[in-house]
Amino acid sequence: MMKIKVIGDSCLDLNEELKKKKLFNIVPLSIRIDDKEFKDDENLDTNELLKMMKNSSDVPKTSSPAPDSFLKAYEGDEDSIFVVTLSSQLSGTYNSAVLAKNMYKEKNEHKFIHVFDSLSASIGETLVGLKILELAKENHTNLEIVEKVNEYIKEMKTFFYLESLDNMIKAGRINKLVAKVATAFSIKPIMGSTEKGTIRLVEKVRGSKKAFKRLVEIIGEQGHKLEEKILGIAHCNSLAKAEKLKEQIKEKYNFKDIIIVEAAGISTVYANEGGIIIAF
Numbered sequence: 001m002m003k004i005k006v007i008g009d010s011c012l013d014l015n016e017e018l019k020k021k022k023l024f025n026i027v028p029l030s031i032r033i034d035d036k037e038f039k040d041d042e043n044l045d046t047n048e049l050l051k052m053m054k055n056s057s058d059v060p061k062t063s064s065p066a067p068d069s070f071l072k073a074y075e076g077d078e079d080s081i082f083v084v085t086l087s088s089q090l091s092g093t094y095n096s097a098v099l100a101k102n103m104y105k106e107k108n109e110h111k112f113i114h115v116f117d118s119l120s121a122s123i124g125e126t127l128v129g130l131k132i133l134e135l136a137k138e139n140h141t142n143l144e145i146v147e148k149v150n151e152y153i154k155e156m157k158t159f160f161y162l163e164s165l166d167n168m169i170k171a172g173r174i175n176k177l178v179a180k181v182a183t184a185f186s187i188k189p190i191m192g193s194t195e196k197g198t199i200r201l202v203e204k205v206r207g208s209k210k211a212f213k214r215l216v217e218i219i220g221e222q223g224h225k226l227e228e229k230i231l232g233i234a235h236c237n238s239l240a241k242a243e244k245l246k247e248q249i250k251e252k253y254n255f256k257d258i259i260i261v262e263a264a265g266i267s268t269v270y271a272n273e274g275g276i277i278i279a280f
Helices: 016-021 046-055 067-074 093-105 123-137 142-155 166-170 176-184 208-222 239-252 265-271
Strands: 004-009 025-027 030-033 036-039 061-063 080-085 112-117 158-161 187-193 199-206 230-235 257-262 276-279
Touching: 004 067, 004 093, 004 123, 025 067, 030 046, 030 265, 046 166, 046 265, 067 093, 080 093, 080 123, 080 142, 093 112, 112 142, 123 142, 123 230, 123 257, 123 276, 158 208, 187 208, 199 208, 208 239, 208 276, 230 239, 239 257, 239 276, 265 276
Parallel strands: 004 025, 004 080, 080 112, 230 257
Antiparallel strands: 030 036, 030 061, 158 187, 158 276, 187 199, 230 276
């Protein structure tokens, strides 16, 4: 088997098991809240991040890694490097990784590097990374991996459920009056990714229980050949909720596997307290 390296930005969310296996090299984005800026790395305390977001009147700002960060990650004796980034429609991270690739290849023509635009985020990136490793283990060539992973990305569905609308209000994406009404009537938006990697509103559901039920139903409406797929769940400080969702999905569908990961910093900014992201 060829020696490969899989690199992800810090929106590629992991659980403790995946961290221990050291399957991925993570290049961190940065987060700024008011006058404080910090890296989205293993030292970030997401509980503290949630407190800071709640206490700030400004929307959190995120910054892509500089090309130099990817250049450093490309170093090593691996035969091939595969990179997975946030949707290029949500972040400049993809462009930064591609620029670094072009710079690196000027002096290292022999090295194979491919950057995948996940057209997703969070657990969507994680599933793309796991697909790369699966195909490499099956001894597919570099070009076969690129072709098959691009097909996987094209077919993958990503949905997320928001418990809190705070960051969307602060960012001006939701009218304050509409937000007040939504809060008063416990309206929970279910969002999803588009084919181009942008975010769309799928449905507005009244109440958390109904939103959860609807999220499970949407899986069956949007997916096919589920028994061949892995479903991933990312949660923002809501493990019990994620585990409950996993059980509900297992009762209704026969996925090959279901994994749960914890939202790191960037996903926490997107989903906020109680948010759930799924991909399959």
